[in-house]
Amino acid sequence: MxxxxxxxxxxxxLKRLTQEAERQATPSAGKIVWSEFKADRPALIALIxxxxxxxxxxxxxxxxxxxxMMNTNITAYLNRxxxxxxxxxxxxxxxxxxxxxxxxxxxxxxxxxGLTLISSTWGVAWGLISGYYGGFVDWWMQRIYDxxxxxxxxxxxxxLVTIIHNYNAITLTLIFSCFYWLGTxxxxxxxxxxxxxKDYVAASITSxxxxxxxxxxxxxxxxxxxxxxxxxxxxxxNIGVETGLSYLGFxxxxxxxxxxxxxxxxxxxxxxxxxxxxxxxxxxEIIILCLAxxxxxxxxxxxxxxxxxxxxxx
Amino acid sequence: xxxxxxxxxQVHFPIRSGFWNRITDQVKAVDGVSFKINAGExxxxxxxxxxxxxxxxxxxxxxxxxxxxxxxxxGENIALNKPKERLNYNQNVQMIFQDSLSSLNPRKRIExxxxxxxxxxxxxxxxxxxxxxLQLLDIVGLGPDALYKYPxxxxxxxxxRIGIARAVATxxxxxxADEPVSALDLSVQAQVLNFLxxxxxxxxxSYLFISHDLGVVRHMCDRLAIMNHGRxxxxxxxxDIYNHPLHIYTQRLLEAIPQVDVRHRQERQQERLRxxxxxxxxxxxxxxxAGMAYPLVQVSQTHFVALPPQAASKRKLTxxxxx
Numbered sequence: 001m002x003x004x005x006x007x008x009x010x011x012x013x014l015k016r017l018t019q020e021a022e023r024q025a026t027p028s029a030g031k032i033v034w035s036e037f038k039a040d041r042p043a044l045i046a047l048i049x050x051x052x053x054x055x056x057x058x059x060x061x062x063x064x065x066x067x068x069m070m071n072t073n074i075t076a077y078l079n080r081x082x083x084x085x086x087x088x089x090x091x092x093x094x095x096x097x098x099x100x101x102x103x104x105x106x107x108x109x110x111x112x113x114g115l116t117l118i119s120s121t122w123g124v125a126w127g128l129i130s131g132y133y134g135g136f137v138d139w140w141m142q143r144i145y146d147x148x149x150x151x152x153x154x155x156x157x158x159x160l161v162t163i164i165h166n167y168n169a170i171t172l173t174l175i176f177s178c179f180y181w182l183g184t185x186x187x188x189x190x191x192x193x194x195x196x197x198k199d200y201v202a203a204s205i206t207s208x209x210x211x212x213x214x215x216x217x218x219x220x221x222x223x224x225x226x227x228x229x230x231x232x233x234x235x236x237x238n239i240g241v242e243t244g245l246s247y248l249g250f251x252x253x254x255x256x257x258x259x260x261x262x263x264x265x266x267x268x269x270x271x272x273x274x275x276x277x278x279x280x281x282x283x284x285e286i287i288i289l290c291l292a293x294x295x296x297x298x299x300x301x302x303x304x305x306x307x308x309x310x311x312x313x314x
Numbered sequence: 315x316x317x318x319x320x321x322x323x324q325v326h327f328p329i330r331s332g333f334w335n336r337i338t339d340q341v342k343a344v345d346g347v348s349f350k351i352n353a354g355e356x357x358x359x360x361x362x363x364x365x366x367x368x369x370x371x372x373x374x375x376x377x378x379x380x381x382x383x384x385x386x387x388x389g390e391n392i393a394l395n396k397p398k399e400r401l402n403y404n405q406n407v408q409m410i411f412q413d414s415l416s417s418l419n420p421r422k423r424i425e426x427x428x429x430x431x432x433x434x435x436x437x438x439x440x441x442x443x444x445x446x447x448l449q450l451l452d453i454v455g456l457g458p459d460a461l462y463k464y465p466x467x468x469x470x471x472x473x474x475r476i477g478i479a480r481a482v483a484t485x486x487x488x489x490x491a492d493e494p495v496s497a498l499d500l501s502v503q504a505q506v507l508n509f510l511x512x513x514x515x516x517x518x519x520s521y522l523f524i525s526h527d528l529g530v531v532r533h534m535c536d537r538l539a540i541m542n543h544g545r546x547x548x549x550x551x552x553x554d555i556y557n558h559p560l561h562i563y564t565q566r567l568l569e570a571i572p573q574v575d576v577r578h579r580q581e582r583q584q585e586r587l588r589x590x591x592x593x594x595x596x597x598x599x600x601x602x603x604a605g606m607a608y609p610l611v612q613v614s615q616t617h618f619v620a621l622p623p624q625a626a627s628k629r630k631l632t633x634x635x636x637x
Binding site for chain 2: 013014017018020198199200202203204205206207208209210218221222
């Protein structure tokens with residue numbers, strides 16, 4: 001064995017190497033995604049729309065007094081758009097559609113983000129652990145999955161919402177999260193099964209790394225692209241979850257506006273034909289948002305898979 | 315006392331089938347394998363694809379659960395299901411993998427990859443650790459500029475050398491080399507093998523060298539075992555196996571080594587056909603009804619062969635007579 005002094009290289013050399021390595025290293029995931037967005041014009045526009053919209057509704061809703069806004073105002077009964085200063089008109093209670101749309105969007109998107117975060121985190125962890133350990137652990141975790149899958153999801157949520165008397169956006173998000181991690185967990189499990197058979201996992205085991213570290217520090221970074229894509233696409237889906245339930249009348253409490261309660265105005269044939277402004281803006285908003293998010297999801301999926309990339313160079 | 319002793323190792327995989335998914339049969343990947351490896355020697359394990367040599371190696375390092383038998387490290391039985399004991403064991407027994415690309419995590423830099431065993435087994439401060447990693451890279455002939463690169467930026471031979479550097483990081487006593495050069499081209503094979511030999515000379519490490527390449531094994535190993543259908547058919551020194559093969563399978567395997575000798579092409583072919591004929595004729599004697607080899611019989615100080623029962627009893631008699 002050579003002596004240590006012979007081996008030591010001076011710190012300056014090491015610094016130079018570090019800098020050189022950083023230049024040579026593969027471009028970071030963020031850079032790849034950004035160049036992919038630049039190559040795809042519609043997706044870039046979708047990204048701008050989604051980001052601007054979320055920022056706008058979050059900020060604007062701070063300037064709206066919700067309880068005052070939700071008070072009934074007979075004089076403004078079904079005002080047409082642009083009448084009496086109501087930009088998008090008013091509903092049967094004389095409440096401004098525009099203000100409801102802003103606050104409702106914030107509520108719906110907030111729930112969707114919360115739901116996506118909780119259910120994806122839980123689903124990813126569930127799939128990783130189940131797929132890595134295999135054997136009995138996997139068997140039990142998958143039977144629990146099967147049991148949850150068997151439950152009629154919408155009905156269960158409706159029952160839970162009816163049982164809990166005093167619920168708000170946060171409890172609603174938690175109730176949804178109990179049921180929406182299932183798809184993610186199966187997807188992640190299948191990839192983990194394949195990934196944990198690879199030799200680098202075996203090498204980590206013989207190197208004495210413990211199982212948790214192998215799962216979350218070795219395997220998870222290698223399936224991160226799948227996780228990002230799945231999360232983005234389930235976000236678009238999750239906007240629909242709250243909306244659908246509120247439309248049925250089991251979502252947020254009646255005094256809390258949301259995209260679903262606005263669309264629920266379309267329950268009335270009169271509203272559909274004559275008073276279109278009560279429900280159309282919310283419906284359009286959901287369509288545009290979901291389309292835009294799925295465009296963004298496609299770009300992220302493409303940047304995760306080198307063979308599908310459209311951006312030239314880099 | 316030998317460094318490691320494998321006693322009657324069995325690795326059986328269950329076959330599940332039917333409506334209740336019950337275990338209906340077993341795949342006997344390794345079925346009663348015993349051998350010893352002494353300190354500082356290279357023990358070769360040779361056999362065709364599917365003979366169970368890789369499974370044996372993985373069981374010895376603890377990646378595969380043995381369904382039967384014992385693994386004695388320096389005379390002590392190793393319970394690989396106890397995490398603490400296993401950690402100590404793996405500090406001394408490491409592995410080099412066949413596929414150099416998949417054995418290195420594609421998301422990690424070389425520094426992190428080589429430092430992984432160091433971080434788990436010897437808690438060094440970051441400066442010492444970096445110096446140690448550089449030292450290890452130097453042992454396998456790579457410069458400091460490899461430190462911050464990713465695995466895909468290297469050639470196959472370089473990657474395999476990185477795998478070797480990781481395996482020797484904790485100064486192990488035994489390294490399981492699972493076909494370390496079979497994925498490399500010939501010139502690079504020689505280079506990697508020479509690094510393995512150099513490491514053995516410098517650190518006195520033992521190898522369990524798993525390969526199907528008889529030329530490579532001849533170059534590397536002091537003693538070797540021939541494996542067939544999950545059992546050993548012949549164990550002996552390099553001279554025993556290459557010059558005095560007794561089992562028909564070994565003879566057939568050795569005859570399959572290609573030789574570039576145009577002048578004697580005809581004779582070589584005749585010889586091969588003769589061996590193959592003997593193999594076909596005596597196959598039923600050398601294997602039992604299930605197609606498994608018989609237990610090993612000692613025929614000389616170093617040489618063990620799985621002879622059929624009649625031949626074995628005769629051998630024993632002569633052996634006793636000699637004594």
